[in-house]
Amino acid sequence: MSSRLPSWKELPIGAVILEPGSSRRYKTHEWRTLRPVINQDKCIRCRICWSYCPEPAILEVDKPYVTSTNRRYEITYMVDYDYCKGCGICAQECPVKAIEMVPEVR
Numbered sequence: 001m002s003s004r005l006p007s008w009k010e011l012p013i014g015a016v017i018l019e020p021g022s023s024r025r026y027k028t029h030e031w032r033t034l035r036p037v038i039n040q041d042k043c044i045r046c047r048i049c050w051s052y053c054p055e056p057a058i059l060e061v062d063k064p065y066v067t068s069t070n071r072r073y074e075i076t077y078m079v080d081y082d083y084c085k086g087c088g089i090c091a092q093e094c095p096v097k098a099i100e101m102v103p104e105v106r
């Protein structure tokens, strides 16, 4: 089998997006050592984690949730574990400490 590496002239130009949206294919969870877990009962739906996540890997989902104290929310914040890098910014910024970083288990 003969395989030839491309010469530098055949490589695509760096830092140029040739296909918009292609980053969706690059799932960035592989190097995560900690994963954020949202306590839905504690979460006050303030949206801060959603705003701060650099990926963004916090999803705002139209999914009602009723807490153990009978408080009803119409939205739920969830983590997209395909893209979350485990940086912990969301847990750091959550004003009610509803996000816990737990060891990743694969």
Ligand code: SF4
Pocket: 036, 052, 053, 054, 055, 056, 057, 058, 079, 083, 084, 085, 086, 087, 088, 089, 090, 091
């Ligand atoms: S740990 Fe980092 S990448 Fe993952 S959801 Fe939180 S802020 Fe986003």
Ligand code: SF4
Pocket: 038, 042, 043, 044, 045, 046, 047, 048, 049, 050, 077, 093, 094, 095, 096, 097, 098, 099
């Ligand atoms: S920052 Fe905390 S309280 Fe606010 S939406 Fe995210 S998990 Fe919920």
